[in-house]
Amino acid sequence: MQNLRKNWLLVFISTLFIGLFFFFITWGNIHTETYNIERFTNASETIRSPINIENEQETQRKTRETVQSVEDRFNISEEITNERLAYANEIFEAISKIEEEELVSEEESNDATRLPVTTQEKVQRLKQILSDEITEGLSDNVLATLVEMPKEQREEGKEVLIEALNDTFETGVRTESVESATSHANELIAYSELDSEVTEVLTDIAGFAVVENSIYDAERTSEARKDAASSVEPVMIRAGEIIVREGQTITNEVYEELKLVGLLNNQRNLYPIIGLALLILLLASFVAYELNWISKRFKGDKRKIVSIILISIIVVSLMKIVSIYTTQSNQLFFVVPLATGVLLIKQLIHERSAIVLSVIYAILGSIIFNHQIPGSLNVEAGIYFLLSQLAAIIFLMNVKDRMAILKAGAGMSAVNIVTLLSFIFLSFEKYAIGDIFIQSAYGVVAAFLSAVLTIGLLPFFETVLGILSDIKLLQLxxxxxxxxxxxxxxxxxxxxxxxxxxxxxxxxxxxxxxxxxxxxxxxxxxxxxxxxxxxxxxxxxxxxxxxxxxxxxxxxxxxxxxxxxxxxxxxxxxxxxxxxxxxxxxxxxxxxxxxxxxxxxxxxxxxxxxxxxxxxxxxxxxxxxxxxxxxxxxxxxxxxxxxxxxxxxxxxxxxxxxxxxxxxxxxxxxxxxxxxxxxxxxxxxxxxxxxxxxxxxxxxxx
Structure with missing residues (x-):
């Protein structure tokens, strides 16, 4: 019973130490610095956004401007267009009818003393057969001029007028644009080769015929504005995006962005800390379970547990050091020899422990290499680390000498290269051949660094801690x-x-x-x-x-x-x-x-x-x-x-x-x-x- 208590105490203290180490090593990757700055002062350093967040106020402004820029929607009334064109045609057809009637009358009458029909009489006759709207809209002088005009000239004038009216009505005539539409029709008439007298009459008729034929459509306008509003992309402040550069003035807009991303609020840092603590607590639970299994299997052998602590410190510290020099454009995490840890654990303890800890190290790697962006995980780094470590565990078999570790490094190289190539081909970015070779070289370097470090560190654990490995047994x-x-x-x-x-x-x-x-x-x-x-x-x-x-x-x-x-x-x-x-x-x-x-x-x-x-x-x-x-x-x-x-x-x-x-x-x-x-x-x-x-x-x- 006393030994059992000692074992549990050893497992608890070891787990607590590892958990605290994991927490403090990843603290900087989720903690954001806050600033005490005033409006209209100059920034003492370049400040970047720590999170991805929508600038709702800017999005609303952009949406409002977009909606306001949408023009009203109008429907061109074919009925009005046809009606006005019919009036124009009616005028010319009525004049033609009067002329026909006059010819018939002359043929039927043999009275040589019969007086010809005067222009005034023709106008009066014309007004009798024309629509009221035409007679009210056109003066007698216009009608008289048309009546006196030669037929060929009138027919030519009719074609010019109808063509001008069609062109004007086709683009739509709104209430506020009647005058401009009339001017447009008059310009078309004026550009014709007709006499000035004819064009003047046609201009008067065009002024009568051109009316509003484009009617406001409230439903279409509303739909268009909704479509425009929905097409507006949210204005996002991206994690890592520069909000203000060193020396620039803190304007109202910049100040509001700093406030929005939480760089002016000390309380906002509490949530990432809670999240990290929960995650580390979960990982520590798995570590505790595995340490307890090791303690039972190896009869409370403290050396095994101490080796787990030392290996965890080495590999996690190694990731942290490399992360300092890693940027979003310089992905040095591909070179991290993380597989060193699981190679040592498989040799010194057990393959099961190596698998469990490979998952934990991969998760920690995805946090450490998140480019100090709170709330984000570098999934690419996590997948790469996990596959690389699992490959190391699988390829390290039939250990007869230290060369077996180098052979495992060769297997890891192949897996690392395939993993990196899959990342390249899964992305939509175009890579040059040189980039592909550089990325592949990273994977090879990581694998052989892992093998070399394992060979170098193995004697330390064998000698200082007295842990027995297969290689040591083969030497003995x-x-x-x-x-x-x-x-x-x-x-x-x-x-x-x-x-x-x-x-x-x-x-x-x-x-x-x-x-x-x-x-x-x-x-x-x-x-x-x-x-x-x-x-x-x-x-x-x-x-x-x-x-x-x-x-x-x-x-x-x-x-x-x-x-x-x-x-x-x-x-x-x-x-x-x-x-x-x-x-x-x-x-x-x-x-x-x-x-x-x-x-x-x-x-x-x-x-x-x-x-x-x-x-x-x-x-x-x-x-x-x-x-x-x-x-x-x-x-x-x-x-x-x-x-x-x-x-x-x-x-x-x-x-x-x-x-x-x-x-x-x-x-x-x-x-x-x-x-x-x-x-x-x-x-x-x-x-x-x-x-x-x-x-x-x-x-x-x-």
């Missing part, structure tokens, strides 16, 4: 390691035994999903303590007398029991990682040295069993528990003179059952299902090693 597994050379030269039998245990342990661990590489390396070093007194262990007793035959069982037990702890001391002196030291200490648990115990009991019935048991501790990890089993299995099978499949299976089953009944596996996370799978795997491996061989016949001597 090299036969050139000083301790392994010592084991080979001073205790060759133990060295061979350790190699066999390593093979069995690695295979069994991989079968149940444990760390096979850790088990292999741990098995290499688990019996290092036997080099202190190698000849007291049977595998090293080649052609010599067993020294245990000349000492008491208690002394023999003390020598045998001390070898795990002698080995642990030796490993600590050589700064071998704690995980390997723990395996060396735990690989015998608290098992009983049965041979020497029963031998001593033959002499001393009062002997205590505790004196012949290893002090422990019992195996606490899957790897240590499996090495504990494989160590005994290998020694037991090696002692068989004629190993068969049945004998091997019996030994493996009995040893596993003995370890379970003796409580040696109580502290390990192995399940019954794991033990069944371990049993089958060890048996299959041993059968492959001790398979039956063909007995070749010996050649008889002659």
């Amino acid at each position: 597994s090299s036969p050139n390691q000083p301790l392994l050379k010592k084991l080979l030269t001073e205790a060759p039998g133990t060295y061979h035994h350790s190699i066999m245990v390593a093979n069995l342990s690695e295979t069994a661990c991989e079968a149940i999903g444990a760390n096979g590489l850790l088990a292999r390396v741990g098995a290499y070093y688990h019996d290092m303590g036997k080099t202190v007194r190698p000849h007291y262990f049977i595998e090293n007793q080649l052609a010599i007398k067993n020294p245990h035959d000349v000492i008491s069982p208690a002394e023999s037990a003390d020598i045998i029991i001390s070898h795990p702890y002698d080995g642990a001391d030796m490993l600590k002196k050589h700064r071998i990682p704690k995980e390997i030291v723990d395996i060396a200490t735990q690989h015998h648990g608290t098992t009983l040295l049965k041979y020497f115990y029963y031998k001593e009991k033959e002499k001393n019935k009062e002997v205590k069993e505790e004196s012949f048991r290893y002090p422990g501790p019992k195996p606490q990890t899957k790897e240590a528990a499996i090495i504990c089993i494989c160590d005994s299995v290998e020694a037991a099978v090696r002692s068989l003179k004629e190993p068969t499949e049945e004998k091997i299976e019996d030994i493996v089953v009995s040893i596993i059952r003995d370890r379970m009944t003796d409580g040696q596996l109580d502290k390990s996370p192995l399940t019954l299902e794991d033990l069944n799978l371990v049993q089958r795997t060890i048996c299959d491996t041993l059968k492959g090693i001790f398979h039956s061989r063909i007995q070749y016949p010996m050649k008889e001597a002659k």
Whole structure:
């Protein structure tokens, strides 16, 4: 219970520290400076808008001006146009009719003394048949002139008049433009080749005929104004837009814009702070959940949690530094080697933790690279960071040496280039070929910087924090390691035994999903303590007398029991990682040295069993528990003179059952299902090693 409380306290303090660090590192990206300035003073610096906001007052003014500029809509009345043209035609048709009547009258009358019809009589006759509106609108002089005019000239005048009236009515005649329309018709008549007398008469008729034919349409006018108002784009103040430059006067308009974007209001900064605090609280919750998982999986290992804190500080600080030199036109965030963090986390902790933190780092990156525009996130940066980190996690596999990290960098380069090209082609902007190559180069640089930084930082975490990585394990597994050379030269039998245990342990661990590489390396070093007194262990007793035959069982037990702890001391002196030291200490648990115990009991019935048991501790990890089993299995099978499949299976089953009944596996996370799978795997491996061989016949001597 006390350990549980300590773990929770460690997780809480670590989460609080990380959350506060995230908050203060992103504070500047959402906080806007406010100004205490007066109207009509000069600006002491260039001030930009921190947000996108509509200038509603300016939008209303623009809308009002646009609506006012819309002209009234009028409908040209075809009825009025046709009516006025009909009046003009009626005048000429009436005159033609009177002339026809006069001809008929002359033909029917044979009276030579008959007087011709006077002009006045023709005008009177004409007024009788013309419409009242015509007779009221035209004077008798105009009618008399038309009557006296030769027919050909009158017909020509008619064509000119009708054409002028059509042209005038076609464009529409409003009430206020009747005079200008009449003048227009008169100009058209005047430009004709008719005599002045004719044009003067036609001008009088045009003055009578031209009236208003364009009528105001209130509905169309209203619709036109609504359409104009809706077409007005809102006047926006864009984030990053310069409101006033250094040295310029703060006019009323500038002052109102500063007020609108909140640069004169200290209280406005409260909302972004609340929003950031909520977001960081959410991210910190995910961090706390993951730290708790790490604490449980690695038995409260503080080094893992400290490494998460240090890696988070490194990568987030790196983003913050690059953001200082990044502008909207200079997108340096493409060069940030953010994948360094997840490469280290996957190597030092677990792939799951790397995935979780990659999402958190990407979200923080979208805030840090928002160009100090509160309320905005750089989604492009966030997507780029996320895909780059996920690529790093995926491509870092089959780690055999540090070159695996550089290979992962090559994979990251490809993903980064494809991501950047997708951004380019998704935009509507035109890019030159040079820009495409520059952007692609950014992605390559970011990937290989991540790989190089990972290689450079990995030894720091391995040495200073003592965290074990796969690369470190591979280095420790090299036969050139000083301790392994010592084991080979001073205790060759133990060295061979350790190699066999390593093979069995690695295979069994991989079968149940444990760390096979850790088990292999741990098995290499688990019996290092036997080099202190190698000849007291049977595998090293080649052609010599067993020294245990000349000492008491208690002394023999003390020598045998001390070898795990002698080995642990030796490993600590050589700064071998704690995980390997723990395996060396735990690989015998608290098992009983049965041979020497029963031998001593033959002499001393009062002997205590505790004196012949290893002090422990019992195996606490899957790897240590499996090495504990494989160590005994290998020694037991090696002692068989004629190993068969049945004998091997019996030994493996009995040893596993003995370890379970003796409580040696109580502290390990192995399940019954794991033990069944371990049993089958060890048996299959041993059968492959001790398979039956063909007995070749010996050649008889002659």
